[in-house]
Amino acid sequence: MTFIIPVGPQHPALLEPEHFRFEVKGEEIVDVGIRLGYMHRGIERGLSERTYHQGLYLAERICGICSHSHNLCFAQTVERLAEVEVPDRAEYIRAIVAELERIHSHLLWAGVAAHEIGFITLFMLFWRDREHVQDLLELTTGNRCYYSMCALGGVRRDIRPEHLLKLKRGLKVLEKATKHYVDVATSDRTILARCENVGVLTKRDARDLCAVGPTARASGVDRDMRRDDPYASYPEIPFEVAVQPEGDVLARVVVRLREVLEAINIIREALKKMPTGPIRTKFKPEIPPNQATVRIEAPRGELLHFGISNGTNKPERWRARTPTYANFAALKPMFVGGSIAEIPIVLASIDPCMCCTDRVTLVEVATGKSRVLTMEELRRIPK
Amino acid sequence: MTEPLSFLLAYFVFPGLLFTGTMSLLFVGIDRKVAAHMQNRIGPPIWQEFFDVGKLLGKEDITPAPAQSAVFTLAPLLSFGAIVAVMLLLPVNSAEPALVLVADLIVIIYLLNIPAISLMLGGYSSASPFGALGASRYVLQLFGYEFAFIIAALSVAIRVGSLNLTDFVNYQALHGWFLLDWRLLPALIASVIAIQGKLLRVPFDIPEAEVEIVHGPLTEYSGPKLALMRIAYDIEILAVAGFMTALFLGGPTPFDIAGVHIPGVVSFLIKCLAIVLLTTTIRCVTARLRIDQAVKFFWTFAATLAIMSFVLVLVI
Numbered sequence: 001m002t003f004i005i006p007v008g009p010q011h012p013a014l015l016e017p018e019h020f021r022f023e024v025k026g027e028e029i030v031d032v033g034i035r036l037g038y039m040h041r042g043i044e045r046g047l048s049e050r051t052y053h054q055g056l057y058l059a060e061r062i063c064g065i066c067s068h069s070h071n072l073c074f075a076q077t078v079e080r081l082a083e084v085e086v087p088d089r090a091e092y093i094r095a096i097v098a099e100l101e102r103i104h105s106h107l108l109w110a111g112v113a114a115h116e117i118g119f120i121t122l123f124m125l126f127w128r129d130r131e132h133v134q135d136l137l138e139l140t141t142g143n144r145c146y147y148s149m150c151a152l153g154g155v156r157r158d159i160r161p162e163h164l165l166k167l168k169r170g171l172k173v174l175e176k177a178t179k180h181y182v183d184v185a186t187s188d189r190t191i192l193a194r195c196e197n198v199g200v201l202t203k204r205d206a207r208d209l210c211a212v213g214p215t216a217r218a219s220g221v222d223r224d225m226r227r228d229d230p231y232a233s234y235p236e237i238p239f240e241v242a243v244q245p246e247g248d249v250l251a252r253v254v255v256r257l258r259e260v261l262e263a264i265n266i267i268r269e270a271l272k273k274m275p276t277g278p279i280r281t282k283f284k285p286e287i288p289p290n291q292a293t294v295r296i297e298a299p300r301g302e303l304l305h306f307g308i309s310n311g312t313n314k315p316e317r318w319r320a321r322t323p324t325y326a327n328f329a330a331l332k333p334m335f336v337g338g339s340i341a342e343i344p345i346v347l348a349s350i351d352p353c354m355c356c357t358d359r360v361t362l363v364e365v366a367t368g369k370s371r372v373l374t375m376e377e378l379r380r381i382p383k
Numbered sequence: 384m385t386e387p388l389s390f391l392l393a394y395f396v397f398p399g400l401l402f403t404g405t406m407s408l409l410f411v412g413i414d415r416k417v418a419a420h421m422q423n424r425i426g427p428p429i430w431q432e433f434f435d436v437g438k439l440l441g442k443e444d445i446t447p448a449p450a451q452s453a454v455f456t457l458a459p460l461l462s463f464g465a466i467v468a469v470m471l472l473l474p475v476n477s478a479e480p481a482l483v484l485v486a487d488l489i490v491i492i493y494l495l496n497i498p499a500i501s502l503m504l505g506g507y508s509s510a511s512p513f514g515a516l517g518a519s520r521y522v523l524q525l526f527g528y529e530f531a532f533i534i535a536a537l538s539v540a541i542r543v544g545s546l547n548l549t550d551f552v553n554y555q556a557l558h559g560w561f562l563l564d565w566r567l568l569p570a571l572i573a574s575v576i577a578i579q580g581k582l583l584r585v586p587f588d589i590p591e592a593e594v595e596i597v598h599g600p601l602t603e604y605s606g607p608k609l610a611l612m613r614i615a616y617d618i619e620i621l622a623v624a625g626f627m628t629a630l631f632l633g634g635p636t637p638f639d640i641a642g643v644h645i646p647g648v649v650s651f652l653i654k655c656l657a658i659v660l661l662t663t664t665i666r667c668v669t670a671r672l673r674i675d676q677a678v679k680f681f682w683t684f685a686a687t688l689a690i691m692s693f694v695l696v697l698v699i
Binding site for chain 2: 003004005011012027114115119120122124128188190193194342
């Protein structure tokens, strides 16, 4: 006999509301259903009602953790629509902040993952060390969260020479800590018991279900937008893409920690190679009719922004596809056949960001037809 | 006339409700503070547990409609009553427990399981999938750790040749602590593992793993009932530590420092604290296991150690 275990919309394993229906037989999971939409905020529509300059800040608020990625992706899409070139120094600063954000996001994730397997000490230690990178982000951008670093046609703030020493010192601390954590994660018996051969996603499944980012790379799919579709200053910086063939939760931990180490190297290299010069070019807010798509590698995977301009200072239509949305399909093969105890860690292993993901489509259950709401109708729903 | 009075005094003041309640809440406070420092946090003040329980006692008692049954209501009381009774049977101040010649080792092991069983009953009767799942996990876990625990305790009993805790304490006063007896060392390790499971501490906090099944059997409890469950759990920590003290650490032994007489209860509390801190350390350096891994671990590693001691004690 099977019965249903509801996980969410309110559940301690989920940091954000989302509903999962697990059909279980004893402790074994037989099937899983996902229901999205609890956090829908209508941001895509909001973007097409704002000017590009305002949209820059709204796009950033799609996600609180990879805010720079959305910021950067939006700015690059707008620049491609307007066919504007960004100064070299700005490209380097964008890459540096993107890598700092990757470190912050991965360490935060590692802490959450440790919490999901009940390892509270490790959770606290990860978050203690995350403070170092938060300090560096505050130093370079002025903010700990929502950095607002990109401006249309460049960046908002320069990395000054007096920041360099502090940056280097902070990176050294982070490197030492991360190397230690790689050791811990690959040798601690209880961590191995909970992560090894758990939530396995085969290479074939990862490719068929279009998994992205660390989730795909941990299954042996060698795909990284920084190398495959280069942007910012990545073409000029040599770096290694972390790929693990195993496909289990442990591989996802190792891939992310290796990416942290690689990010530290990228930042060091970028600081060394960074040219002097202006950080911003002039940007005219009216953009002639055009279409553009930009893909970047956010900490969670491939992030895609697509925009259509119509000659005014507002876009006609904007579309953002976030990495978590792409990874949700890959959750099913990870869950089925596992046990209830694995739900939190497997769910966390794709590093889900629910509010990035939420989409709403209204479907009439009787007819199966979907329809589009006007802004006024949408506003009336919560009341 | 004096006997009922002394019984009431024992039940309500020392070593019953007042003493046990205060000390166990304080112990849990110390445990939380030490764990926080191990995790590089500041942590709550050591009397935080008093605030928590006090707050819960003052809260509204909400029972979900499908859970309204006598079992759901009585489970906390049963758990609380049984675990306070254990304290009366343990040697706390001297080798003699508060209730002499009433019960032996078997009764204590039995009573120590009542909180677990009432938690399961509460979980099953709470009409919540999380409660039912937590309870079923608890049943599995109980059958895992209890075997190792009982065999370890029996090894000590065979070594002493008695089932009475008073004899345990007197024997150790003459021949030294069982902690230092190599034949009982495997039993000691086995019982440390078993009490980690008994007290639902990481890596064996599986029945109430909050990220998986919210709060397990306690999910639907609130207000005073939850407070009672919480106090019973806190007292269980002290009772199990006290039981371990009597088994391996020589029980309460009065001693003199510079001519000042220190009563046995002080050494009892110090030894209990040492055991509680040991479990705190273990819970800070491990991750939670899965239920199948935990049961396998109890039945292979812990049970083997306990049986090893059992055989050693019988043969040599």
